[in-house]
Amino acid sequence: MKKFIHTFLLFTILTLGVFVIISIVLPYSKDGYIREQFVKMDLLSDTRRGPSIVLLGGSNCAFGYKSDLLENSLKVPVINAGLHAGFGLKLIVDDCFRYLHSGDILVLSPEYSHFFEEHTYGEKPLAELCYLSQDYFRLLCYRQRMVVIENLPAVFRSNIENAVATQFNYQFQSIYRSSGFNRYGDFIAHRDKNNVSYHGRISVHKHESKPNIKYFKELVSQLDTLRHRGVEVVLYPPAIAHSEFITQSKNIDWVKMSLRKAGYSFICTPEETSYSDNLFYDTAYHLSDYGAEKHTKKLIALLLNHKSIESPHCAYKSSYTGL
Amino acid sequence: MVYIHIRRGAFALLVSTCMGIFLGASGCEASDKFGASRFFVYISLVLLTHVIGAGTSLMVSHINGDGTTLSMLFNSLEFLLYLPIVFSLYWFVFNQIHWQNVLIVIASYIFYGYWDWRFLLLIATTTIFSFTAGVLIERFETRRTLRKVISGLNIIINLLILCIFKYYDFFVESFVELFSNFNIKINWTTLNLVLPVGISFYTFQALSYSIDVYKKKLPACRDVIAFSAYISFFPQLVAGPIERATNLLPQFYKSRHFDYNQAILGARQILWGFFKKIVIADGAATIIDNIWCNIESYNSTTLIIGAILFAFQIYGDFSGYSDIAIGLARLFGFTLVKNFDLPYISRDVAEFWRRWHISLNKWFIDYIYIPLGGGSRKTLFVTIRNVFVIFLLSGLWHGANWTYIVWGLYHAILFIPLLLFRRNRNNIGVVAPNRLIPSLKDSLQILVTFLLVTIGWVIFRAESLQDGWLYLSRMADISQIGIPNLDGRLLMQLAEVSIAIFILIIVEWYYRAENIVLVNIPPITQWICWILIAVWSILFYSPNQTFIYFQF
Known part of the structure; x- marks a missing residue:
C-alpha cells in the first residue's frame, strides 16, 4: 500500500507540474475579452466619479447599449459594467455593488437564466477571471469556487488553443477581445459586421427550469441594501431574441412575477425588450448595432417617463432631478 | 450549512492527504493497525460525516427547491473526494470481509442516493425481492411448481418496476397516437416519472441471479449484505458491465487483500477510461x-x-x-x-456484437435467445424470429423510443444474412x-x-x-x-x-x-x-x- 501511495503521489505531483509549466509558458491572451472586467471595475471604483448611470448584467448589457446616446440624452455619465453572463449573477452583483454610492442609478438587466438552477454561480468565464486575478477568488462563495476549480482546466486549454491559433495565424475568436470596447464599456467590435446565424445552437437553458429561490432571496436582500445606501435601482429586462423569448416564456414569467412580489418590478414588460431575431448579432442576447440603438432609446424613454408608470411595486421611484 | 460541511470536508481531505504523505514517508504499513489505521479511522470518519452531512443538506435544499442539482458522476469533483475516503476506509479500517461488504453497500447507496434519494427505495426493493426469491427457490428444491412460481413472480416484479419507470409513458403515448390515427380517442394519462439512473443494469443483474439459482447454476445467497453489495456495487451500478451472479457474487464471499499490481492496473484502466470519456x-x-x-x-x-x-x-x-x-x-x-x-x-456485424457491450449481449443470448430455441437445431423461421426478438429487445432496452427499436431491427436485418449463410462465426x-x-x-x-x-x-x-x-x-x-x-x-x-x-x-x-x-x-x-x-x-x-x- 505504501508503494501504491508513493506512486500515486509522485504521479499527481508530476501531472500538476505540467500544468504549472503550461501556465508559465502559455499565459492568458493580453487582449482577452475577460480582461475588460478590470477596466470596467476601475471606472466604477474611481473615487472622483460623480453620480452615474451604471448598466449592469451579462453580455446582453455589453452588447445592448449605446451609452453615448444615453449619456447625451439624459445628461448623466454612463458606465456600462456588463460583460459576461458566464461570471454568474452573484459575482456580477457582488463585484459591482461594492463601488456604487448614493446618487447612482443602477440599471440591472440580468439574463433570465441566472435565476435558475446553478447558473448564478458562473461558468468558465468566472474561472478565467480568477485565473487573471486571484483577488476575485476571495469574493466567491463555496459553490462559485467549485465552479472555478472545475473550469480551470478549460482555461488552460483555451490558452493552449489560443497559442496554437496564433502560431498558425488562425483567428477563431476574431471579435471577442478587450480592445473591442469603447470608453463607456459598450462592446462595439461587431457593429460594422454582418449578423452571424445562431439559430439551432443548443440553448443552454431548459425551457422550464428549476428556480434558485435561495439566490433570489439573496439578490433581493442586496437590492434592499443598495436602496438604503441611496442607490436607485431600475430593473430593465434584458434584450432577447423573440424566438428565444418564446422558448423561455415560462422561465421569464417566473422571473417577472417573483420580482414583482419582491417589490422590484421590471420597468417595462419583458415582451417589450424581446426584439426580432434579425436584430441580434451572434446569440439571442447580443444585439447588433441597430438593435442596441433601439434598446437604448427604449430605456431613455422609460427613464424619462418613469413617473407615468403606475405599478405600486415599481422599483424605479426616483426623484432624481438630473433626468 | 452545506458549505460549512463541504469546506470542512475539503480541509479534512487536505489534512488526510498531508498525513498520508507523512505516514507513507515514515514507513507506516496497512498492517500497522495502531499507526495508519487509527489515523485513517479518525480522518475517514470525519470526512464521511462531512460528506454525508453535505449530501444530506444538498438533498434537503434540493427538495426545498433552491435549484440545486445533484449527481456523483465518475468525472465529478464530488467523486474525486468520495473515492479516496471509501478506498481508505475499505483497506485500512474495514479489514474483514463482512465489514468491507457493509462499507460497499453504504458507499454504493450514498453514491446512488446522490442522484435522488427516492431511487434507493427501488434498488432496495429489487434487492429484497431477489434475495428472498433466491432463498425460497432453494428451500423448495423438491417442489418444482412452487419454485417456478417464485422465480416467475420475482421476474415479473422486477420487470414491472422497470416497465413502469421506463416504458409506461412510451407505450401509452404510442397507443394514444396509434388510435388517434383512426379517430379513436383514448384518455390514458402518462405518469411522467423520473427514470431512475441505471435501472436497466441492476434489474438485469438481479434477474440473472434468480434465474441462475432456479437453474441450480448457483447456490442461493444467504448473506443479505453480500447480496446487496452485489446488486448495488457502485463501480458498475449505473452503467454496467452487467455482471452475472456466478462471476461477481462469489467474490463477495472471499477475503480480499490489497495487491499493488492489480491496483496499478486498475488505476491505469481508470485513466484510459477517462481519456476515452x-x-x-x-x-x-x-x-x-x-x-x-x-x-x-x-x-x-x-x-x-x-x-x-x-x-x-x-x-x-x-x-x-x-x-x-x-x-x-x-x-x-x-x-x-x-x-x-x-x-x-x-x-462483420456478428463479430461487432461479440465485441460491443459484451455483458448485455451475453445476457440476452443466455436468458432469452437460448431459452427461445437459439439458432441451431430449429426451423429457419424460429431462428429468424429469435434473432429479431433479441435485437428488438436490445433496441428497446436502450430506451423507450422508436429510434432504438428501428436501430435494433436494422442490426437484425444486417445479422440475418450472416446467420442464414452460416458465416456468423467466421x-x-x-x-x-x-x-x-x-x-x-x-x-x-x-x-x-x-x-x-x-x-x-x-x-x-x-x-x-x-x-x-x-x-x-x-x-x-x-x-x-x-x-x-x-x-x-x-x-x-x-x-x-x-x-x-x-x-x-x-x-x-x-x-x-x-x-x-x-x-x-x-x-x-x-x-x-x-x-x-x-x-x-x-x-x-x-x-x-x-x-x-x-x-x-
Whole structure:
C-alpha cells in the first residue's frame, strides 16, 4: 500500500507540474475579452466619479447599449459594467455593488437564466477571471469556487488553443477581445459586421427550469441594501431574441412575477425588450448595432417617463432631478 | 450549512492527504493497525460525516427547491473526494470481509442516493425481492411448481418496476397516437416519472441471479449484505458491465487483500477510461450536438463527419465508463467482465456484437435467445424470429423510443444474412494476429462493417425517426459534398478530437491482444505516456458532462 501511495503521489505531483509549466509558458491572451472586467471595475471604483448611470448584467448589457446616446440624452455619465453572463449573477452583483454610492442609478438587466438552477454561480468565464486575478477568488462563495476549480482546466486549454491559433495565424475568436470596447464599456467590435446565424445552437437553458429561490432571496436582500445606501435601482429586462423569448416564456414569467412580489418590478414588460431575431448579432442576447440603438432609446424613454408608470411595486421611484 | 460541511470536508481531505504523505514517508504499513489505521479511522470518519452531512443538506435544499442539482458522476469533483475516503476506509479500517461488504453497500447507496434519494427505495426493493426469491427457490428444491412460481413472480416484479419507470409513458403515448390515427380517442394519462439512473443494469443483474439459482447454476445467497453489495456495487451500478451472479457474487464471499499490481492496473484502466470519456466522447459531443441541432444548415461532408464522430463518441463514452468501472473494481480487489473488445475492428456485424457491450449481449443470448430455441437445431423461421426478438429487445432496452427499436431491427436485418449463410462465426479471435497492419481483405471488411454500424448510430442518435431520415438523406446527398462548414472554434475542436481518435485507434490496435494498453514498454516511457494522458484528460475536462448510457 505504501508503494501504491508513493506512486500515486509522485504521479499527481508530476501531472500538476505540467500544468504549472503550461501556465508559465502559455499565459492568458493580453487582449482577452475577460480582461475588460478590470477596466470596467476601475471606472466604477474611481473615487472622483460623480453620480452615474451604471448598466449592469451579462453580455446582453455589453452588447445592448449605446451609452453615448444615453449619456447625451439624459445628461448623466454612463458606465456600462456588463460583460459576461458566464461570471454568474452573484459575482456580477457582488463585484459591482461594492463601488456604487448614493446618487447612482443602477440599471440591472440580468439574463433570465441566472435565476435558475446553478447558473448564478458562473461558468468558465468566472474561472478565467480568477485565473487573471486571484483577488476575485476571495469574493466567491463555496459553490462559485467549485465552479472555478472545475473550469480551470478549460482555461488552460483555451490558452493552449489560443497559442496554437496564433502560431498558425488562425483567428477563431476574431471579435471577442478587450480592445473591442469603447470608453463607456459598450462592446462595439461587431457593429460594422454582418449578423452571424445562431439559430439551432443548443440553448443552454431548459425551457422550464428549476428556480434558485435561495439566490433570489439573496439578490433581493442586496437590492434592499443598495436602496438604503441611496442607490436607485431600475430593473430593465434584458434584450432577447423573440424566438428565444418564446422558448423561455415560462422561465421569464417566473422571473417577472417573483420580482414583482419582491417589490422590484421590471420597468417595462419583458415582451417589450424581446426584439426580432434579425436584430441580434451572434446569440439571442447580443444585439447588433441597430438593435442596441433601439434598446437604448427604449430605456431613455422609460427613464424619462418613469413617473407615468403606475405599478405600486415599481422599483424605479426616483426623484432624481438630473433626468 | 452545506458549505460549512463541504469546506470542512475539503480541509479534512487536505489534512488526510498531508498525513498520508507523512505516514507513507515514515514507513507506516496497512498492517500497522495502531499507526495508519487509527489515523485513517479518525480522518475517514470525519470526512464521511462531512460528506454525508453535505449530501444530506444538498438533498434537503434540493427538495426545498433552491435549484440545486445533484449527481456523483465518475468525472465529478464530488467523486474525486468520495473515492479516496471509501478506498481508505475499505483497506485500512474495514479489514474483514463482512465489514468491507457493509462499507460497499453504504458507499454504493450514498453514491446512488446522490442522484435522488427516492431511487434507493427501488434498488432496495429489487434487492429484497431477489434475495428472498433466491432463498425460497432453494428451500423448495423438491417442489418444482412452487419454485417456478417464485422465480416467475420475482421476474415479473422486477420487470414491472422497470416497465413502469421506463416504458409506461412510451407505450401509452404510442397507443394514444396509434388510435388517434383512426379517430379513436383514448384518455390514458402518462405518469411522467423520473427514470431512475441505471435501472436497466441492476434489474438485469438481479434477474440473472434468480434465474441462475432456479437453474441450480448457483447456490442461493444467504448473506443479505453480500447480496446487496452485489446488486448495488457502485463501480458498475449505473452503467454496467452487467455482471452475472456466478462471476461477481462469489467474490463477495472471499477475503480480499490489497495487491499493488492489480491496483496499478486498475488505476491505469481508470485513466484510459477517462481519456476515452473526456477527450474523445465529451470533445466530440459539442460538435455533434451542434450538427444535430441544425441538420439542414450543414453540408453532406459535415454530416458524414458528424456520423463518424458519433460512432467514436458513443464508444468513448460507454467503453470509457466500462474501463473506469473495471479499474475501480480492481482497486477494491474485484474482477469485472470485459465489456468492450475493440468493436470497430470487427469484420462483420456478428463479430461487432461479440465485441460491443459484451455483458448485455451475453445476457440476452443466455436468458432469452437460448431459452427461445437459439439458432441451431430449429426451423429457419424460429431462428429468424429469435434473432429479431433479441435485437428488438436490445433496441428497446436502450430506451423507450422508436429510434432504438428501428436501430435494433436494422442490426437484425444486417445479422440475418450472416446467420442464414452460416458465416456468423467466421471471424472469431484476435484480428490480424502477429501483424502490424491488417490484410487488405480484413481492412475492407472492417471498413464496410464500420460504415454499416455508423449508419445505425445515426438512427440511434436521432431524437425521432424523421430526424434520423433527414440526417441520412442529407448525408447521402452527393451534391452537398464540400469543405466542412463548421465554424472556426468547432473546426479547431474537430482537429483536437481527430488527433485523440487517431491515437486511440493506434494504441488500441497495437494492444488489441492485451486487456490494458501501454504495457510492455520501458517504465520511463510508460510514466511519460500516462502523465500525458492524465494532462490531456484534465485539459479537456468540462463539468456537467454526463454519460450517455446512464439514461438506459
